Amino acid sequence: xxxxxxxxxxxEPEIRDMLRFxxxxxxxxxxGAESAEEALTYLDGVLPGLLIIDWMLPGMSGVDLxxxxxxxxxxxxxxxxxxxxxxxxxxxxxxxxxxxxxYITKPFSPRELIARVKALLxxxxxxxxxxxxxxxxxxxxxAHELLINGAxxxxxxxxxxxxxxxxxxxxxxxxxxxxLDRVWGRSVYVEERTVDVHVLRLRKVLKPFGLDQLIKTVRxxxxxxxxxx
Numbered sequence: 281x282x283x284x285x286x287x288x289x290x291x292e293p294e295i296r297d298m299l300r301f302x303x304x305x306x307x308x309x310x311x312g313a314e315s316a317e318e319a320l321t322y323l324d325g326v327l328p329g330l331l332i333i334d335w336m337l338p339g340m341s342g343v344d345l346x347x348x349x350x351x352x353x354x355x356x357x358x359x360x361x362x363x364x365x366x367x368x369x370x371x372x373x374x375x376x377x378x379x380x381x382x383y384i385t386k387p388f389s390p391r392e393l394i395a396r397v398k399a400l401l402x403x404x405x406x407x408x409x410x411x412x413x414x415x416x417x418x419x420x421x422x423a424h425e426l427l428i429n430g431a432x433x434x435x436x437x438x439x440x441x442x443x444x445x446x447x448x449x450x451x452x453x454x455x456x457x458x459x460l461d462r463v464w465g466r467s468v469y470v471e472e473r474t475v476d477v478h479v480l481r482l483r484k485v486l487k488p489f490g491l492d493q494l495i496k497t498v499r500x501x502x503x504x505x506x507x508x509x
Contacts, residue, residue: 285309285328286397289319289345290363291337299332302390303397316340320348323355330401332393333380335364343378350379356434357424359400361393376477381438382470399465400437414447414507415494417486428489438463439482446495446505455502479503 286303290296291314300310311328313319316337331349333342340348342362349355360380376383382396412419418427424440426433435443441463445454454462456472463478464470483492496504 285311285326286330286332287311287313287319287322287328288332289313289316289337289342290332290334291315292334295334299390299393302394306394306397308397314338316342316345319345323349327355327358330359330361330397332361332363332397335362335366343374346378346380350434350436353432353434357437357440359437361396361400363388363393376474376481379436379481381436402465412444412447414450415491416489417443417447417491419444419447426485428486428491433485435485436481438478439485442478442482443485446503447507450505450507453498453501453504459502475502 284307286308288296288299288303288310290299290312296312296314300312303310311322313322317339319331319333333346335342337345342364346360346362349358349360361382361384362378362380363384363386365386382400384393384396412421416429419425419440420427421444424437426435426440426443442459445459445462456475459475460470460472464474479495483495486492486494494506496506498504
């Protein structure tokens with residue numbers, strides 16, 4: 281994987297060229313794709329460090345593409361940002377439910393997109409070496425891999441960072457603003473509702489193993505990881 285490479289999936293040439301120019305100036309290697317089908321062909325080869333996906337693509341939509349990528353072990357870990365003109369809360373929830381890590385509503389400035397890209401790459405990376413284990417959960421921070429009871433489990437980068445934070449702090453209650461600061465970073469504005477969406481997705485990852493109840497909702501506060509160890 282080339283962590284400095286970005287796959288930009290946008291069917292409008294003017295927008296694609298503008299964003300490619302801005303991202304290239306910011307130091308990224310950008311490859312463009314006009315459709316989900318073209319992107320899937322590209323992803324059969326060397327994986328990029330991040331995907332930027334437009335919601336309204338010809339053929340397969342960006343939402344359907346994101347959902348498909350999250351279900352494939354080969355691409356499940358890739359950080360993804362959704363671009364869309366849809367700004368309603370239901371649309372945002374649908375976007376996050378598809379598996380993307382961030383969501384930007386058009387119109388937006390290239391500077392905002394670059395800030396979001398850098399923030400997502402920071403939290404998707406592995407700043408620390410080592411392995412964290414608890415309750416059958418094994419997080420390999422350097423390899424960015426999750427094993428539960430010895431089985432490899434697909435997980436998105438934001439859910440990985442959430443789980444890492446929870447497992448490292450068993451019994452501690454975090455409010456939503458604290459989770460935003462620790463997982464998303466203070467430099468990027470993300471609504472607190474986004475935390476609930478990603479916690480729900482993390483619980484879905486853990487549910488087949490009967491571990492979803494380890495993440496407790498603390499009424500009036502936020503969330504707590506209750507380790508059985």
